[in-house]
Each structure stands twice: as structure tokens, then as C-alpha cells.
Amino acid sequence: xxxxxxxxxxxDQLKKELNDAAPLTEPKVSNDxxxxxxxxxxxxxxxxxxxxxxxxxxxxxxxxxxxxxxxAQAIADGVLIDASEMARExxxxxxxxxxxxxxxxxxxxxxxxxxxxxxGRLWDILMMLRFALRNGADGSQxxxxxxxxxxNTMPKPVTLKAICGPxxxxxxxxxxxxxxxx
Numbered sequence: 001x002x003x004x005x006x007x008x009x010x011x012d013q014l015k016k017e018l019n020d021a022a023p024l025t026e027p028k029v030s031n032d033x034x035x036x037x038x039x040x041x042x043x044x045x046x047x048x049x050x051x052x053x054x055x056x057x058x059x060x061x062x063x064x065x066x067x068x069x070x071x072a073q074a075i076a077d078g079v080l081i082d083a084s085e086m087a088r089e090x091x092x093x094x095x096x097x098x099x100x101x102x103x104x105x106x107x108x109x110x111x112x113x114x115x116x117x118x119x120g121r122l123w124d125i126l127m128m129l130r131f132a133l134r135n136g137a138d139g140s141q142x143x144x145x146x147x148x149x150x151x152n153t154m155p156k157p158v159t160l161k162a163i164c165g166p167x168x169x170x171x172x173x174x175x176x177x178x179x180x181x182x
Contacts, residue, residue: 007051011043071097071167080175081107083122087174090126092133094164096174098125099181106148106158114152121148125176129162140164143179 018038074080080097087096098107106125109116124146132144142162147155159179167173 007044007047010047010050014046015041015043071173083126083176086119086122087126090123091130092126092174094172094174095167096126096176098122099175099177101178101181102160102176105150105178106160110150112152113149116149124148125160129160129174129176132162 071080075082075097079100081100081103082097084095107118107121109118109121128144128146132142140163143159144162145157145159148158149155160176161179161181162174162176164172164174
């Protein structure tokens with residue numbers, strides 16, 4: 001409804017301004033031809049396209065947003081696993097989530113592995129991130145290392161990546177992922 005009103009008002013204004021700028025008062029053949037041509041103009045269509053151009057200009061690089069997948073949806077879908085509660089216990093002040101891939105490879109305990117539990121493995125990831133952050137982070141991305149035991153042999157070194165940036169709001173959130181994930 002508001003879009004139709006804006007279109008109507010703009011069309012009316014365009015028609016009025018063009019007529020005011022070049023009044024066709026003198027009887028001439030050229031004025032008659034121009035008047036006839038202007039009477040055929042679809043001012044509503046011009047207004048519609050102008051308003052669409054303005055809306056697209058609000059997103060100059062990518063155009064209008066067609067669809068958005070929110071962090072909340074990713075958590076609900078299981079693409080991200082929320083670890084915010086334990087992250088706060090570990091001293092991280094921003095909401096924190098891990099990708100399902102990180103969770104599956106480094107938090108979930110592989111079958112048959114002894115002396116491991118998910119809570120302890122998640123704690124290790126969060127604490128190693130905290131220690132890496134204390135050592136200084138430049139920018140919004142940080143790689144950090146930890147040892148993970150995925151079998152009954154010695155733990156092996158693993159590198160993860162943490163990104164801090166806006167979530168569904170401008171407030172910062174942390175996402176822990178594999179180095180090749182984005």
C-alpha cells in the first residue's frame with residue numbers, strides 16, 4: 001500500500017514538474033506533437049522503475065537481499081552448535097558457537113576412545129581459544145592449536161580458526177571452525 005502511494009505521488013510529481021518546466025502554451029505544431037507524446041507517457045511505470053533503482057542503490061554492491069540465513073537458524077538447523085554457556089565459564093565474553101564439522105571431529109568422542117568426554121573436549125577447545133586470545137589477536141580472525149585424542153594413541157595437534165564478528169545483530173559473536181571453513 002505504501003509502495004503504491006509512493007509510486008503514485010512520484011508519478012504525479014514527475015508529470016507536474018515536466019509540464020511546469022516547459023509549458024506548452026503557444027499554438028505550434030511542435031508543441032502539439034510534444035503535448036501528444038507526453039500524454040502517452042506512463043508516468044507510473046517511470047516512477048516504479050525509479051523507486052526500484054533507489055531501493056537497489058541501498059545495496060550498491062549486491063543489490064537487494066533475496067534471502068538471509070541467520071545465525072539463529074544455523075543453530076536451530078544444527079549447522080552451528082551453541083557453546084555460549086561453557087564459553088562464558090571459560091572466560092569468553094561473546095556468544096560462541098562451533099561448526100557441526102568441528103563438533104563432529106573434535107568434540108564428539110569417536111567410538112572406542114577411552115578417557116574422553118564431550119564436555120572435556122569442548123572445554124579444551126574453548127580454553128585454548130581463550131589462551132590464544134590472551135596472547136593477542138590481530139583482526140577478526142585467529143588460528144589456534146590444540147591437542148586432540150581421536151584414538152587410543154597419543155593426542156595429535158589440530159589447528160582451528162575462530163572468527164569474531166556480528167551475528168544476527170551488530171553485537172559480536174565468535175564462531176569456531178576448521179581453517180578451510182567460512
